[in-house]
Amino acid sequence: MKHYSIAIDGPSASGKSTIAKILATKLGFTYIDTGAMYRAFTLAVLENNLDPKNEEECDSLIGKISIDFDENNHITLNNKDVSERVRQNDVADNVSYVSTYKNIRLWLVGLQRKLASNRSVIMDGRDIGSHVLPNASVKFFQIADVNERAERRYMENLQKGIQTTKEECLENLKKRDYIDSHRDFAPLKQASDSILIDTTNMKISDVVDKMYIVLKNKGII
Numbered sequence: 001m002k003h004y005s006i007a008i009d010g011p012s013a014s015g016k017s018t019i020a021k022i023l024a025t026k027l028g029f030t031y032i033d034t035g036a037m038y039r040a041f042t043l044a045v046l047e048n049n050l051d052p053k054n055e056e057e058c059d060s061l062i063g064k065i066s067i068d069f070d071e072n073n074h075i076t077l078n079n080k081d082v083s084e085r086v087r088q089n090d091v092a093d094n095v096s097y098v099s100t101y102k103n104i105r106l107w108l109v110g111l112q113r114k115l116a117s118n119r120s121v122i123m124d125g126r127d128i129g130s131h132v133l134p135n136a137s138v139k140f141f142q143i144a145d146v147n148e149r150a151e152r153r154y155m156e157n158l159q160k161g162i163q164t165t166k167e168e169c170l171e172n173l174k175k176r177d178y179i180d181s182h183r184d185f186a187p188l189k190q191a192s193d194s195i196l197i198d199t200t201n202m203k204i205s206d207v208v209d210k211m212y213i214v215l216k217n218k219g220i221i
């Protein structure tokens with residue numbers, strides 16, 4: 001059976017995971033949230049009292065921890081479901097430092113490619129189309145105005161019971177966007193062959209429909 005891979009990249013809180021989850025369910029593909037993997041690594045750094053700004057300290061965990069997804073597609077760290085824990089502010093504040101480190105990226109990219117090797121996947125992140133799956137069947141680059149993204153993240157945090165203000169969300173997004181797009185290795189970047197979708201004034205269902213049409217035209221569904 002032929003396997004397909006769909007890459008969705010874009011800045012923080014541009015709605016990638018919401019769309020990817022809906023599409024994955026619709027198509028019967030596996031959804032892989034690579035941001036959750038960087039968050040889980042960052043959680044391990046914090047739990048081990050290591051300094052997220054010290055590359056050597058962070059690198060020391062490579063291969064010594066296990067990061068995976070369980071049967072509910074929840075992110076696990078050392079076989080423990082940490083899907084809610086990795087959304088907390090301490091992880092969000094430090095994840096972009098940890099994800100600049102090349103050796104950590106190489107290790108996680110290896111895991112990501114393995115997960116995509118034997119099934120059809122929708123993978124979201126920052127470098128999926130440009131680095132992780134350069135031969136993806138389709139690549140999307142999803143963007144939205146930063147104020148709208150902050151509003152969306154604030155509402156999401158409220159629902160999850162995470163205490164933040166809108167201003168804090170905006171600052172965190174701006175900081176992560178900057179670090180993610182300026183790092184040396186595999187930065188946040190639109191792949192030249194990806195399709196740009198600005199979701200600022202779009203409903204979720206419209207974004208899904210738009211991608212669905214692309215997938216149909218490309219013969220994937």
Ligand code: C5P
Pocket residue numbers: 012013034035036038039095096097099124125126127128176180
């Ligand atoms: O997607 P999410 O916002 O959960 O990602 C958290 C962080 O993980 C990003 O801000 C970025 O620093 C890092 N990340 C990355 N490469 C990916 C996915 C996420 O560097 N493919």
